[in-house]
Amino acid sequence: MSAKREGEVWDPMIPSDQDISRARAVPxxxxxxxxxxxxxxxxxxxxxxxxxxxxxxxxxxxxxxxxxxxRSINSTVVLFGGARIPEPGGAAWAAKNETQRRNLEANARYYEEARAFARLCSQYAATTYYRDFIVVTGGGPGVMEAGNRGATDVGAPSIGLNIVLPHEQAPNGYVTPELCLNFHYFAIRKMHFLMRARVVAVFPGGFGTMDELFEALTLIQTGRMQRIPILLFGKEFWSSAFNLDYLAEQGTISPGDVELFDFVDSADEAWKRVEAFYEL
Structure with missing residues (x-):
């Protein structure tokens, strides 16, 4: 029996997995x-x-x-967005009425923008030997699938942070299997989204997407996290979804807080913001 562990560090103690085998083998x-x-x-x-x-x-x-x-992953690009947004030409499976179906199908363009943005990030990640700017999503369908798929398009690894939900949510098929992680606690999952984040890209979504977005904004606003690019895809969508100018007018946030993020409408525009911010 070797008394060394990974990295050739001396350790004379019996490995825990060996004791599990021994304990299970008793009469x-x-x-x-x-x-x-x-x-x-x-x-x-x-x-x-x-x-x-x-x-x-x-x-x-x-x-x-x-x-x-x-895996020597130092930094990530986080893609948040709705699980219900279909691929262009795909069925709006989550629609409950004709209006929702029509709007989801219109928002399908964000699937393609998320996929394209993930490709751009992953192409840059290749220059870092896939240590930096690795795409990470929630690992599910919709925008999350698009992000992992964009990385796969250019042969790059990507991360999926899945979570156990009352309804079945299997990981999408584009997450790198060795980087497909599953969570019970939403809070710990959100920590892992941001612990390595160099960019947060937010696409149209629902309560979960907004929760993730405002978590990042709150951490930056309160100085608990460094300023990083927070890119909101779809100015029309987000301007209707919430009105930060109104909050600033009411005095519940500072006027400068509305500058914590940028609106973008395309993957190319978003990547140019990232390049300028980090002087890539």
């Missing part, structure tokens, strides 16, 4: 069948107890961090 007796006998870290029932929530939060923060570290 079957009333004692070994008891839940109390299970190793704590190999006991799903124990780890899912209500009072183990702090441990689960820590694990959910740590696991994706280790996965990205091991």
């Amino acid at each position: 079957d007796t009333p004692q070994t069948r008891s839940p109390a006998y299970r190793l704590a870290y190999d006991d799903a029932d124990f780890l899912c107890r209500d009072d183990l929530r702090p441990v689960r939060l820590q694990l959910e923060l740590l696991k994706p961090e280790k996965v990205l570290q091991e």
Whole structure:
């Protein structure tokens, strides 16, 4: 048995996975069948107890961090946007009436813009040996699929941060399998979206998209996060979805807060903003 671990660091302790194998290989007796006998870290029932929530939060923060570290990923480009926006020519499956169907089909152009923007980011990422400007999405359908698909178009890896929902949401087929992560806690997932973010691109979406957008804006507004480009695709959509000028007029935000983001209408325009901001 080797006493070395990854990176050739000396460690004489028995690996934990080896002890799991040993513990499972003991004779079957009333004692070994008891839940109390299970190793704590190999006991799903124990780890899912209500009072183990702090441990689960820590694990959910740590696991994706280790996965990205091991792939030497330093920075990302985050694409937020609606799961319901179809590919151009695709069915507006989420529409509940004719008006929604018509609007979703009109907004399908943002699928193509997200795909094109992800291609541009991924082409630049190739010059960093895929360490920087790696595309990350929520891993689902709609705009998220478009982002991962754009990276795949140019042979680049991309990240998907999926989350367990009451309705089934399987990862889209364009996420790099080794970078397809799943979450229970929305809060930890949102932390991972922003912990490496160099750019946040926000496409039309619903409550989830707005939650993610305002999380980023709040962190920058309060000085908890460095200023980065926040690009809102579709000025007409976002100007109708919320009115920050009104909030500034009411005094509930500072006048300068409306400058924390930029409206863009195309992938090319968005990438030019990124190039100018970082002097690429």
